[in-house]
Amino acid sequence: MLMLSLSSMSLATELTMFYPVAVGGPLTKLVDKLVLEFEAENPGISVKAIYSGNYSDTMTKAMTSLKGGNPPHLSVILSTEIFTLIDNDAILAFDDLVTGAEDKQWLDSFYPALMENSRTGGKTWSIPFQRSTIVMYYNKDAFRKAGLDSDKPPATWEEMVEMGKKLVIKDDAGKVTQWGIEIPSTGYPYWMFGALARQNGQVLMNNAGTETYFDNPGVVQALEFWKDLGQKQQIMPEGTIEWGTLRTDFLEQKTAIMWHSTGNLTAVKTNAAFDFGVAMLPAKKERGTPTGGGNFYIFKKTTPEERAAALKFVKWMTQPQRTAQWSIGTGYLGTRADAYETDELKTYVKDFPAAAVARDQLTYATAELSVHENGRVYKILNDAIQAALTNAKTPEEALKDAQKQAERILKRYR
Amino acid sequence: MRFREPGSGNIIETIGAWMLGGVWLLPVVFAFWSAFHPAEFSTSFEMFAPLTVDNFVRAWSYAPFPRYLLNTFVLVTLILAAQFVLCTLAAYGFARFEFFGKNFVFALVLLQLMIMPEVLLVENYRTISNLGLLDTIPAIGLPYMASAFGIFLLRQSFKTIPKELVEAAQVEGVSAVGILWKVYVPLARSTYIAYGLVSVSYHWNNFLWPLVITSSVNSRPLTVGLAIFGAPESGVDWSIITAATVMTMAPLLVAFILFQRQFVQSFMHSGIK
Numbered sequence: 001m002l003m004l005s006l007s008s009m010s011l012a013t014e015l016t017m018f019y020p021v022a023v024g025g026p027l028t029k030l031v032d033k034l035v036l037e038f039e040a041e042n043p044g045i046s047v048k049a050i051y052s053g054n055y056s057d058t059m060t061k062a063m064t065s066l067k068g069g070n071p072p073h074l075s076v077i078l079s080t081e082i083f084t085l086i087d088n089d090a091i092l093a094f095d096d097l098v099t100g101a102e103d104k105q106w107l108d109s110f111y112p113a114l115m116e117n118s119r120t121g122g123k124t125w126s127i128p129f130q131r132s133t134i135v136m137y138y139n140k141d142a143f144r145k146a147g148l149d150s151d152k153p154p155a156t157w158e159e160m161v162e163m164g165k166k167l168v169i170k171d172d173a174g175k176v177t178q179w180g181i182e183i184p185s186t187g188y189p190y191w192m193f194g195a196l197a198r199q200n201g202q203v204l205m206n207n208a209g210t211e212t213y214f215d216n217p218g219v220v221q222a223l224e225f226w227k228d229l230g231q232k233q234q235i236m237p238e239g240t241i242e243w244g245t246l247r248t249d250f251l252e253q254k255t256a257i258m259w260h261s262t263g264n265l266t267a268v269k270t271n272a273a274f275d276f277g278v279a280m281l282p283a284k285k286e287r288g289t290p291t292g293g294g295n296f297y298i299f300k301k302t303t304p305e306e307r308a309a310a311l312k313f314v315k316w317m318t319q320p321q322r323t324a325q326w327s328i329g330t331g332y333l334g335t336r337a338d339a340y341e342t343d344e345l346k347t348y349v350k351d352f353p354a355a356a357v358a359r360d361q362l363t364y365a366t367a368e369l370s371v372h373e374n375g376r377v378y379k380i381l382n383d384a385i386q387a388a389l390t391n392a393k394t395p396e397e398a399l400k401d402a403q404k405q406a407e408r409i410l411k412r413y414r
Numbered sequence: 415m416r417f418r419e420p421g422s423g424n425i426i427e428t429i430g431a432w433m434l435g436g437v438w439l440l441p442v443v444f445a446f447w448s449a450f451h452p453a454e455f456s457t458s459f460e461m462f463a464p465l466t467v468d469n470f471v472r473a474w475s476y477a478p479f480p481r482y483l484l485n486t487f488v489l490v491t492l493i494l495a496a497q498f499v500l501c502t503l504a505a506y507g508f509a510r511f512e513f514f515g516k517n518f519v520f521a522l523v524l525l526q527l528m529i530m531p532e533v534l535l536v537e538n539y540r541t542i543s544n545l546g547l548l549d550t551i552p553a554i555g556l557p558y559m560a561s562a563f564g565i566f567l568l569r570q571s572f573k574t575i576p577k578e579l580v581e582a583a584q585v586e587g588v589s590a591v592g593i594l595w596k597v598y599v600p601l602a603r604s605t606y607i608a609y610g611l612v613s614v615s616y617h618w619n620n621f622l623w624p625l626v627i628t629s630s631v632n633s634r635p636l637t638v639g640l641a642i643f644g645a646p647e648s649g650v651d652w653s654i655i656t657a658a659t660v661m662t663m664a665p666l667l668v669a670f671i672l673f674q675r676q677f678v679q680s681f682m683h684s685g686i687k
Contacts, residue, residue, distance in 0.1 A: 016629070021641075028476075050629040053641045060535075061626045068539035070548065248652065267651070271453065 013309040015047045018075035020058040020294060030329050038316050045309045055294065059084075066090050071299045074310045079117035079295040080370035082125050083209045087372060091297045093123040097311050106315060110336045111359075114291055116367035120208060126295035127314050128335040130326070132262040133289045133358050133365055134195050136282070140275040142167055142178065142256040153257075153279035157199070157225060160257075160282045164235030167256040180235030181257040182250070183226065187243025189385040190369050190378050191292055192259060195281055196222040198288030198366050204381075209371040210413045214381060215396075215403040223395035225284075227388050239390050261292060262358040265331035269352070278354035280361045287364040293332065324348075333358050371406075372413040380405045445663075448656040469657035476654075478631050479661060482639035487665075489551050489624075489635055490617045494610055496559040501609075504560070505568030506594050510580075520569075526562035532622060542627060551633050554624045558617065564609055571605040572598050604683035611670075611677055618666055636662045 021027055028051055035047045052058040055078045065071050066088065077085070085091045098104060107124055114128040140150035146166040154160035164180025171177050183192050194204055202218040205211060213219060230238040250258040251271050259281065268276060281289050296314045298307060316322065323339035326332065328348050334340050340349065340359060349356045371377050384402035388395040447459070449470065455463040473479075507513075508520050531538075538557045547553040575598060583593050599606075621637045628634045640658050670677065 048629075052629075053625055053638070057622075057625055057641070060622070064535050064539050064626045067536040068543050070539075070543050245652075 012043075013045045013305050015045065015073045015306060015310055015313065017047055017049050017313075018052045018058050018062055018072045018077075019049045020053065020055045020076055021051045027330065030326075034317065034322065034326075038313060041316075042309075042312065045312065047313055062090075063088065066299070066301075069301075071301050073302050073306050074296060074298045074314065076129055076294040077126075077297055079126060079128070079131070079291070079293065080368050080374055082117060082120060082370060083372045084374055085297060086120075086125065090299055091125055092300050092302075092307065093125050094127065094298070094311075095123050097298065097307055103315075106318075109338065110318075111333075111362050113362045113365035113367075114333070114335055116207075117291065117370055118295060126297050127318060129294055129296050129318065130263075130330065130332045131291055131293040131295075131335055132332055133291050133361055134192065134259050134281060135262050135265075135289075135357055135361065136257060136259055136279045137250060137264070137268060138257045138277050138279060139250070139253060140277050142253065142274075146256075150275070150277065153277060154282045155280075156282050157284045161229070161233050161235065164229070164233065164257070168235055176237075178253060179237055179255040181229065181259075182236055182241050182246055182255040183229070183259045184243040184246045185226075185240040185386060185389050188292075188382075190381045191290055193223065193226070193381070193385055194290035194366070194369055195259070195288060196226055198290065198364075199281065199284045199286065200225075201285040203366060204369045205367075205371050207367075210410050212371060212377065212381075212403060212406045212410065214384070214399045214406060220396050220399050222284075223385065223388050223399060226385075227395055230389065231391070240386055262333060263293070263331055265354065265358075266329075267331070269331075269354075278357045280357060280364070287361070289361055289365050290368040291362075291365050292368050327355070331355075333362070371410060373409050376409055377406050380409075445656040445659050448652050449660045451653065453651070453653045469653045470661065473654050473658040473661065477639045477658075479636075479639065479658075481631055482634060482636045483665070485551060485633060486618060486635040486637075489554055490614045492551065493555040493558055493617050494613055496555065497561050497564050497613055498606065498610075500560050501564035501568050502594070502599065504565045505572055506598060508565070508569045509572035509598075523562045523565050527566065531557065535623065535626060538623070539626060548627065549629050549633050553627050554620075554633070554635065555617075557623070561613070564613070567605055567609055568602060571602045575601050604680040607676060607680035608683075611680070615666060 019031060028049075031049055035049050039046055050072070052061045058075065059077055059081055062072065062075050062077060071090065094107060098107060110128050114131050115124070118124050118126045118128065136153060138153050143150040143153075143163075146163075148163055148166060154163050160181065167178065167180040168176060169178040185192065190204075197204055197219050200218045200222045202213065202216055202222065204213060204219070206213075229236040246255075246258055246260060247264055247267065249255050250260075251268065251273070253274065265278065280287055296317070298310045298314070302310065317326075318335065320336060320338045320342050321344070323334050323336060324342040324345040327334040327339065327345060334345060339345055340356070345355075369378070369381070380402045384393075384398040387393040388398040392398075393401070448455075450465050450467070451463050452466055452468070504523070508516065508523075534557070542548060542553045542556065545553075547556070579597050579601075580593055583597050588596060618635075619637060620635075621641070624635050625638050625641065628638065640655075640662055
């Protein structure tokens with residue numbers, strides 16, 4: 001407390017924050033508005049939000065400026081970059097920054113599932129901010145047309161296949177005009193795969209980020225199931241499905257079900273010309289999804305005043321009230337239970353129950369794939385998934401190869 | 415080509431040209447289609463879909479495009495001017511004078527051609543940071559000003575200029591700089607135009623380095639401004655992003671269409687393909 005009051009009495013502390021604009025243009029205005037409010041409440045601190053492209057652009061910019069000796073004070077970066085940032089000695093653990101019982105309580109106020117990617121080696125390295133999970137969007141009108149109950153989305157893999165078959169519509173020439181389901185396989189295939197693996201009772205890596213389990217039989221089964229949706233069951237287009245255009249496919253009713261980030265919720269809600277529902281992902285052995293999205297990190301190359309100011313900012317941004325506003329404005333998850341207790345979010349969820357699905361699903365959520373040298377391991381797994389989906393390799397071969405390659409990279413971190 | 419029968423060769427060539435042209439044109443056509451139609455029609459083709467400029471209005475309001483346009487314009491002008499001066503002088507030196515270590519130095523210049531600028535990201539950042547130029551327009555341009563490609567290209571084109579012309583000028587008593595200005599530069603005009611086009615379009619489109627080195631509206635070029643429309647996590651709003659893309663490329667496209675004949679001729683003369 002003493003430090004905080006001292007810093008606010010001294011000259012203004014200027015913070016720079018890299019911010020990935022990952023949800024589209026208008027979001028910058030929301031961030032700017034929040035920053036202005038913060039500055040008005042805290043006259044001693046000014047925050048400069050620097051919009052820095054997508055997540056990987058932001059990471060490149062942060063790493064470059066770090067190596068160039070000029071890192072930002074804080075940044076929103078993918079929660080999975082934790083090991084890369086630690087390996088580069090870039091960030092501070094929040095445990096070393098917080099003081100007093102109130103701060104410690106704040107650290108524990110987030111959903112545990114969201115903290116899985118923030119903690120390693122007994123320390124907390126980042127604070128959940130714009131977080132998401134994968135959910136299932138389904139077209140209720142299409143369900144009714146196919147004679148299905150529009151309030152009963154598939155809850156298991158078997159149901160999904162069964163319903164998917166009824167949802168496929170072909171024209172007279174036998175060409176499919178509406179697919180049963182689409183799971184995107186470009187962009188972030190490893191993320192979708194994390195969900196399928198989890199549903200089959202598997203995880204893809206250990207908590208220390210030093211081991212992967214790509215070739216476990218249960219993991220291979222998950223990839224076989226994914227591939228079969230297209231090739232055997234014929235309820236999904238064969239080959240790969242574009243991440244970037246999937247939402248458009250769903251909105252144009254080219255597919256009745258899509259798996260996608262909760263980050264799409266607001267956009268789907270605004271643009272859907274039909275009645276749609278949002279549901280948890282189905283289960284094989286259990287339900288499951290990885291979490292995703294970006295966290296706040298505080299960088300090491302900062303003065304004590306700057307650290308205190310940055311901490312203050314992060315705390316302010318993650319207050320229940322703000323979290324609620326943020327969630328409504330973007331469709332991202334409210335990162336803490338008490339955000340859903342605020343009047344704003346309560347009213348919103350009541351009028352739009354879909355907004356609570358991602359939260360309820362957090363019970364079954366697991367960490368997103370995150371290991372040392374994340375970028376390289378992602379590439380290996382993504383390539384393996386695509387090789388299996390396009391029939392270049394069998395799922396087993398592809399994952400065995402991927403495991404071998406990942407092993408080679410991760411060995412030296414053990 | 416001489417071996418082929420004129421008729422059939424022409425037909426094949428024409429078909430080939432149209433196909434390649436079509437492949438090139440398709441994304442541009444899509445961009446225009448999607449930009450001028452409401453979102454529902456962005457990926458489906460209907461002849462009489464309603465036209466709209468709403469996408470442009472929205473894209474325009476999301477980011478300070480006039481400022482970005484100005485920044486990009488200042489940037490490419492600055493780079494091109496500096497490149498012309500530096501490359502001309504260097505190329506003149508390599509093409510016309512003998513000095514100790516000339517081949518070695520030239521090899522060093524060629525070496526630069528083989529290094530991707532991305533590899534130097536961190537080192538360049540450090541240099542710019544030490545110069546205190548972070549987040550300025552010159553910072554974006556500096557690493558590209560001594561262009562190895564430009565030096566190489568101009569040297570080659572200077573070398574083709576007949577010695578007789580130079581000797582004639584020497585007899586008239588023209589100085590070395592005078593010869594460069596009055597003989598070499600005018601004769602290499604087409605190379606300058608061709609190189610200028612390549613340089614302008616490269617820097618108009620450059621993304622990663624400007625993104626890394628800039629952080630405010632005051633210095634960011636169009637491409638970086640455009641990046642805020644990419645929505646990697648939630649998919650892409652095609653109508654807005656294409657509208658913004660059309661706005662971004664329009665100045666270049668218009669310039670190219672206006673000066674198309676000169677450009678094509680310059681490329682033929684200078685041998686850039």
